[in-house]
Amino acid sequence: MFGKLTDSFLLNFVKEERWKYITDGLIITLEVTFFAVIVGIFLGFLVAMVRSTYDKTGKLKVLNALCNLYLTVIRGTPVVVQLLITYFVIFGSVNIDKVLVAVIAFGINSGAYVAEIIRSGIMSVDNGQFEAGRSLGFSYFKTMLYIILPQALKNVLPALANEFIVLLKETSVAGYIALQDLTKAGDIIRSRTYDAFMPLIVVALIYLLMVMLFNYFVKQLERRLRNSEH
Amino acid sequence: MSIDMERKPLIEVVDLTKKFHKLTALDSISINIYEGDVVFVVGPSGSGKSTFLRCLNRLEESTGGNILFEGINITDEKCDIDKHRQKMGMVFQQFNLFPHMTIMKNLTIGPIKLQNKSKEEAEAEAMRLLERVGLADRAQAYPSQLSGGQKQRIAIVRALCMKPDVMLFDEPTSALDPEMVGEVLAVMRDLAEDKMTMVVVTHEMGFAKEVANRVIFMADGKIVEENEPKAFFDHPQTERLQSFLSKVL
Ligand SMILES: Nc1ncnc2c1ncn2[C@@H]1O[C@H](COP(=O)(O)OP(=O)(O)OP(=O)(O)O)[C@@H](O)[C@H]1O
Ligand SMILES: [Mg+2]
Numbered sequence: 001m002f003g004k005l006t007d008s009f010l011l012n013f014v015k016e017e018r019w020k021y022i023t024d025g026l027i028i029t030l031e032v033t034f035f036a037v038i039v040g041i042f043l044g045f046l047v048a049m050v051r052s053t054y055d056k057t058g059k060l061k062v063l064n065a066l067c068n069l070y071l072t073v074i075r076g077t078p079v080v081v082q083l084l085i086t087y088f089v090i091f092g093s094v095n096i097d098k099v100l101v102a103v104i105a106f107g108i109n110s111g112a113y114v115a116e117i118i119r120s121g122i123m124s125v126d127n128g129q130f131e132a133g134r135s136l137g138f139s140y141f142k143t144m145l146y147i148i149l150p151q152a153l154k155n156v157l158p159a160l161a162n163e164f165i166v167l168l169k170e171t172s173v174a175g176y177i178a179l180q181d182l183t184k185a186g187d188i189i190r191s192r193t194y195d196a197f198m199p200l201i202v203v204a205l206i207y208l209l210m211v212m213l214f215n216y217f218v219k220q221l222e223r224r225l226r227n228s229e230h
Numbered sequence: 231m232s233i234d235m236e237r238k239p240l241i242e243v244v245d246l247t248k249k250f251h252k253l254t255a256l257d258s259i260s261i262n263i264y265e266g267d268v269v270f271v272v273g274p275s276g277s278g279k280s281t282f283l284r285c286l287n288r289l290e291e292s293t294g295g296n297i298l299f300e301g302i303n304i305t306d307e308k309c310d311i312d313k314h315r316q317k318m319g320m321v322f323q324q325f326n327l328f329p330h331m332t333i334m335k336n337l338t339i340g341p342i343k344l345q346n347k348s349k350e351e352a353e354a355e356a357m358r359l360l361e362r363v364g365l366a367d368r369a370q371a372y373p374s375q376l377s378g379g380q381k382q383r384i385a386i387v388r389a390l391c392m393k394p395d396v397m398l399f400d401e402p403t404s405a406l407d408p409e410m411v412g413e414v415l416a417v418m419r420d421l422a423e424d425k426m427t428m429v430v431v432t433h434e435m436g437f438a439k440e441v442a443n444r445v446i447f448m449a450d451g452k453i454v455e456e457n458e459p460k461a462f463f464d465h466p467q468t469e470r471l472q473s474f475l476s477k478v479l
Contacts, residue, residue: 126324126326128322128324128326129326129328131289131320131322131326132320132322132326132327132328133328134289134312134315135287135289135315135318135319135320135389136315136316136339136340136344136388136389136392137312137313137315137316137340137344137392138312138340138343138344139312142343146339146343147328150330151329151330154330
């Protein structure tokens with residue numbers, strides 16, 4: 001039994017340096033996740049600001065409608081389909097790095113969820129805070145910046161961190177555009193060695209480990225936030 | 231009265247009207263508030279007292295009439311209301327301190343970000359005012375570590391740090407436990423003695439009688455009666471005020 005596992009391990013990862021598929025794939029997965037998160041936060045932040053400004057002041061009507069369209073479309077369609085459309089339709093006729101395509105597609109996808117998280121954070125701050133800021137003479141945007149957003153972000157930090165975990169797992173569909181991420185790496189090894197168990201289980205374990213590690217940090221963060229109740 | 235006629239009003243309210251959809255919360259209110267005035271506004275719940283106060287610094291947008299503050303029509307769309315709000319301090323029933331900042335930061339963020347004061351300058355002024363309300367030792371605390379009465383005193387100081395020309399109070403003691411009301415009223419009394427112009431919405435009739443130089447009775451979005459405090463409470467003219475006072479006194 002043990003000998004068989006060792007043989008399988010050697011075949012799938014050591015022979016012909018197949019472990020390189022895994023490490024290269026892992027790097028791609030982390031790269032895509034990291035930059036998609038940045039795009040997602042940036043987009044989500046903008047959309048949340050537009051939507052909350054509209055909610056609070058009735059201004060930015062057209063932009064708000066556009067943001068609503070974005071949220072509806074992104075949250076109403078599967079991320080794989082969005083990825084395929086980004087690659088084959090939007091960038092179909094240009095030669096573009098697949099990592100970049102994935103970052104754009106997953107970033108735009110994540111932005112929709114981040115937007116709603118941040119917006120809920122803004123809404124969770126008591127309106128009296130807003131009035132206090134305005135009554136001192138702060139403009140709408142300065143009130144947002146100095147008074148509302150610091151409180152809002154603190155409230156939603158755990159939810160944001162959770163969104164990163166979701167995104168990390170979602171990038172596993174990057175293989176649909178033939179990007180060799182971690183999942184694809186396991187699948188390639190499987191197709192070379194005709195052994196499904198070992199490569200796929202190892203890939204699953206790597207994801208699990210990363211998620212657990214990140215979860216641990218989120219828990220630490222939550223505890224830290226709860227302790228500093230101000 | 232004759233002196234009032236010659237002085238220029240600090241705030242001149244002309245036919246101020248506020249409608250929430252069909253409901254008329256303020257019905258063509260006109261009043262002049264002069265420098266050094268301590269105007270108390272009383273009246274039954276829903277009579278428009280808060281709406282009136284909040285229209286004065288445009289936290290609530292009026293739907294008719296004009297407000298001239300220091301000679302400038304601040305209900306004008308084009309006026310930079312943020313600038314004028316710096317000169318109108320406001321104190322809320324719920325304090326509304328910024329919970330993510332220390333007391334010192336609460337007090338200095340306005341002067342530093344809006345009035346180009348240096349940190350040292352702003353903190354020195356904040357410290358001076360904190361001492362005046364007896365809370366100098368709490369400068370580095372966070373709002374959540376203070377009692378209600380302390381929070382409200384800090385909220386008053388926060389408004390004062392902007393060096394306002396008028397202070398607006400909306401039921402500043404209504405959210406407080408009874409034993410904390412006194413400390414906040416003491417600060418307000420101190421301000422009034424210092425000739426700060428104040429507009430105060432309150433249910434504290436005894437305090438109004440003691441501190442106000444004018445008392446206004448509002449009902450159904452109108453100013454029904456106005457008088458100096460002694461006459462206001464001892465000889466109410468209208469039936470509405472008589473029945474109101476008989477209920478609250
Ligand atoms: N944001 C709002 N939307 C709709 N109606 C409002 C709003 N704010 C106030 N009103 C209505 O306007 C009227 C005046 O309200 P206001 O809060 O000014 O009364 P008040 O005299 O301050 O009462 P209280 O003593 O209870 O604080 C009330 O009928 C109230 O229901
Ligand atoms: Mg009120």
